[in-house]
Amino acid sequence: MHSGQYNLEVMQIAVNYNKYLLRLVHSFLKNKDAVILDFGAGIGTFADFLSQEDYKILCVEPDQAMGDILKNKHLSVVQTLDDIENESVDYVYSFNVLEHAEEDSLIIKKLYSKLRSGGSILIYVPAFQTLYSSMDKKVGHFRRYTMGELEPKLKEAGFVVNKANYVDSLGFLATVLYKLIGNKRGDLNPTALTAYDKYVFPVSIIFDRFFKKSFGKNLYLLATKPDISQQFG
Numbered sequence: 001m002h003s004g005q006y007n008l009e010v011m012q013i014a015v016n017y018n019k020y021l022l023r024l025v026h027s028f029l030k031n032k033d034a035v036i037l038d039f040g041a042g043i044g045t046f047a048d049f050l051s052q053e054d055y056k057i058l059c060v061e062p063d064q065a066m067g068d069i070l071k072n073k074h075l076s077v078v079q080t081l082d083d084i085e086n087e088s089v090d091y092v093y094s095f096n097v098l099e100h101a102e103e104d105s106l107i108i109k110k111l112y113s114k115l116r117s118g119g120s121i122l123i124y125v126p127a128f129q130t131l132y133s134s135m136d137k138k139v140g141h142f143r144r145y146t147m148g149e150l151e152p153k154l155k156e157a158g159f160v161v162n163k164a165n166y167v168d169s170l171g172f173l174a175t176v177l178y179k180l181i182g183n184k185r186g187d188l189n190p191t192a193l194t195a196y197d198k199y200v201f202p203v204s205i206i207f208d209r210f211f212k213k214s215f216g217k218n219l220y221l222l223a224t225k226p227d228i229s230q231q232f233g
Helices: 003-011 015-027 047-052 064-072 104-114 134-138 147-157 169-181 190-211
Strands: 035-039 056-060 076-078 089-095 115-126 160-167 218-224
Touching: 015 047, 015 089, 015 115, 015 190, 035 047, 035 104, 047 056, 064 076, 089 104, 104 115, 104 147, 115 147, 147 160, 147 218, 160 169, 160 190, 169 190
Parallel strands: 035 056, 035 089, 056 076, 089 115
Antiparallel strands: 115 218, 160 218
């Protein structure tokens, strides 16, 4: 098992964190019959939940082993965005994936092309390059982002950015400590993760009300593809 899959499996124990991400997805889902694209679905942590709620989920996962896991969960999966028809999906969400793409702007433009007019996209990524650690390196992150770096890339692709917030302000401080005293192998510690998720993350989300425009361990942007039919009446 490679490190990416191992980390995804360990992250399944982060119950509060995963619930938070699912709430973000639900916050922009307005049509039960919509086609939803999970870009970089991994082992299906989120696609599986949404599928059980009777949403129509299409997964993109280039890793063959994780793709097999998705298929075993009876999820529809393809390996690349090129396998998806243009203007065929209503919503896209992508959690901690874009930082793995060397040509991230190209990926954003491709995601734009797959959305129908009026469709929405939710992108959630690691924030602040100063937090780049051994863990980022181990799982193949090319970068971490700021609002000022990611937002222009979405706008360049044609998106209208509706919301941009930093997430997990206390996690920012925890990651600084990890860089200073954590292990150099980039391993996740399940015990520490469970404790952080149970006791710290819920408090961190409360603090985010004050710091969401300033800093956090992660960053999310919600954007829409303009509806051309409404623009021209």
